[in-house]
Amino acid sequence: MKNLFVLFLTFTLLLTSCSSSNDDQTPPDYENKPVGEFIDNWSFRVFPKLGDNFDLAEFKLWVPESTNNLKAVLILCNYSNGGSFGWLNLEEWKNFAKTEKLALMAINVKTTTADGFYTDAKGGSGDALLKALDTITYKNNLTHVSKLPFLMKGYSAGGVFSYYFSDFKPERVIAFVNIRGGAVGLTASGNSNIPGLMLLGENDAISRNQNMAGVVLSKRNEGGAFSYAIEPDVDHFGNLGSSWELARDFFSAALSKRLTDGTNELNIIPENSGWLGNNATKEIFSFNEFPNPTKEGSWLIDEAFAQKWKAYQTK
Template identity: 35%
Template sequence: MSNIITRVAGRTAFLLLALCANSAHSQTFDVALPSGKNYDQAQFRMWVPENAQTIKAALVLVPGSNGDGRDQVDTALWRDFATEQQLALVGVYMTDKLHDDMFIEHYVNVAQGSGDALLDALTQFAGRSDRPELGSAPLLFWGMSAGGEYNYEFALWRPERVAAFVVNKGGIYYSALASKEARQVPGLF
């Protein structure tokens, strides 16, 4: 009987050590910002892979209308890609303040404050993770619906920060014309 207990205890200890070793090197951080001019909630989750010596870019995952994308940083597909490319993953949860036309998301108009919320979160992540490169790292955006609108608007607003973006169906765009710099940012609609 004691032989069985010893084997079970040994296996349990091994599993616990393996789990701790796997999570000890990757980093996950959460940031929540106060309500802003064009958004109610702005919450972000960042994940950094264990093998990343220097973060090459941050992949920002923005879901559809008022959706919570923070759990997307836990997805194996995104983590595998981030690990291979040495990227930070940033999941976004942003919601609108109540207004008359709730089918149009005001937070996608990044020049009105929601873009600065993302930049502020990245600055906080840079300090908390001891990875200063995050404060100025190139941004890759993936988003659907309102998330795609946010991505496109961000590329027009701060083209120097955006390496590329994906818009998976967007409906309302606040910026009519892209600047010369913004037209140089690779995008997929």
């Protein structure tokens, strides 16, 4: 009988111990963990928080020698789960940044197991970009750079991120270019006045092209500053050279019209000051001379860019 009592007492204590151990467990302290860690002086890795839509978020900043008169930060985004750090070594982007007085930021963001996908900038990836820029510029005594507005250029999923970032922080985006990023849907009207360029490949998936053109036409129905162009004989994985060249022309025009010296506030470009392109024939017209309903045409920021929009599609 005594042995049975001892056995019962031991079993009870064991159960109590297990229960107490489970009760004492606390969830990870997501709120007080570090924001991230430096990879090097110009690269920062942001740690995901509970519910963020990314598992890896790394950002690298490049600035020209003179940083006192920088106008904007150009964000370079690559395909799905693919980084763009290597683009910071390309002379074509560094030369463009020097000419237009820009900083460059490349991203390496991946989603593997988290809820959602990082292309939705509102799901955590957009905040990660802002945190990384703030942290890198603070470390390098360039806090004024963290307040600059953005140009957003992305290919494939990177283009989708660029588009959705313009909806996440419309007050920060001068203009964006989405190259062959078809997983887009209609956003609220907050980004309709942001010059947006969707670049399609003629031989890309039909669904991608329909989505991108559909967004543009929906935004144009609101009077939005959106356009699309179709590069001939190119599929999803075709060479990006012509698209990058047109993107740079687009950004140069947007910088001249959206920025005012001495302020980071962005101008809204009057719709009727632009040009319009016929998406079927590729003909271009000044706004008031467009022969069809204006909402049916791609909105082109000025005559010079309209000529380049046409040439891109008729080469």
